Amino acid sequence: MADTEKQPFDFMGFRKIASVLSIALVIASIALLGIRGLNLGMDFTGGTSVEFEYAEAPSLDEIRTQLTEAGYEQFSVQNFGADTIVLIRMAEAGNDELANEVTEVLSRTGAELELVSSEFVGSQVGDELKEDSGLGLLIALAVVLIYVGMRFQFKFGIASVIPLAHDVLIVLGVFALFQWTFDLTVLAALLAIIGYSLNDTIVVADRIRENFRKMRVGEPWDIINQSIHETITRTINTSGTTLVVLIALYFLGGEAINNFALALMIGVVVGTYSSIYVSANMLMVMGVTREDLMVPAKEGAGDEAEEEQPPEWLNRM
DSSP states (O other), rough: OOOOOOOOOOOEEEEEEHHEEEEEEHHHHHHHHHTOOOOOOOHHHHHEEEEEEESSSSHHHHHHHHHTTOOOEEEEEEESSSSSEEEEESSSHHHHHHHHHHHHHHHOOOOOEEEEEEEEEOOHHHHHHHHHHHHHHHHHHHHHHHHHHHTTTTHHHHHHHHHHHHHHHHHHHHHHTTTEOOOHHHHHHHHHHHHHHHHHHHHHHHHHHHHHHHHHOOOOOHHHHHHHHHHHHHHHHHHHHHHHHHHHHHHOOOGHHHHHHHHHHHHHHHHHHHHHHHHHHHHHHHHOOOOOOOOOOOOOOHHHHHHTSOOHHHHHH
16 A cells, blocks of 8 residues: 555644634733723832841731731732842832831831832833833834845735734733733733744744745645644744743742743743734735745846856766
């Protein structure tokens, strides 16, 4: 019996289901952002930051309990550089007066601590951060569109930017759904997600371009399927090892980077999915063809080829 070539998994066979899922998630995310909004941290809303140094490493849970019993509601407590240094961020406006009040509250248990610094961030600064962060995300997407359009082809540029916007919207939607705090660390995670997802998408796009030029038989459906099949192992391995690191960061890295690690975990999962289905779907919708990716023939290439033929005596050797 003749050996039959094993056919790659039909990834594109699920593209309609994937399209419905992606559209539903994006619409739900936009709705959540419009209805519930993001739970903006004090980096964006303003507030007071107070830093203390303890003689001995304190329990952060006990500090949170003390502040709650004293009537404070919106605050975050975390170590800052060392176990004995505690950074408290509070939504209340104030500076020296509020810092002295918090110092008194924390000293009631007999703990030895020293007020290191206190500073207030106004809401105007927070508004500027919101505007600048949104502008930064838009500029990042625009630069990606230009780069991929020049590096590959304009259709590939569109098929790369839309998955990135898809990933960012879904991460924002999840944060709006669970009202997790959105601060500058999460914004940094969003920019990292754009870079990570773009890298994954570029790998798939490069293989699609290569196979369009190499495979002379087959419809775009088959070529895209084959390209995803050839890169799926690399994609899963990369995403899997990244997730292992992020899970370790989430559980062992401390409260300061919990939301950062959480946003990246969601982004890696969604980005892996979008680089396979959203990007490939967009190429199918825009009707990418071999003609879009073929290298144009240079003028006089035929004449040069004839001139570069080896001499006849060399062929007889």
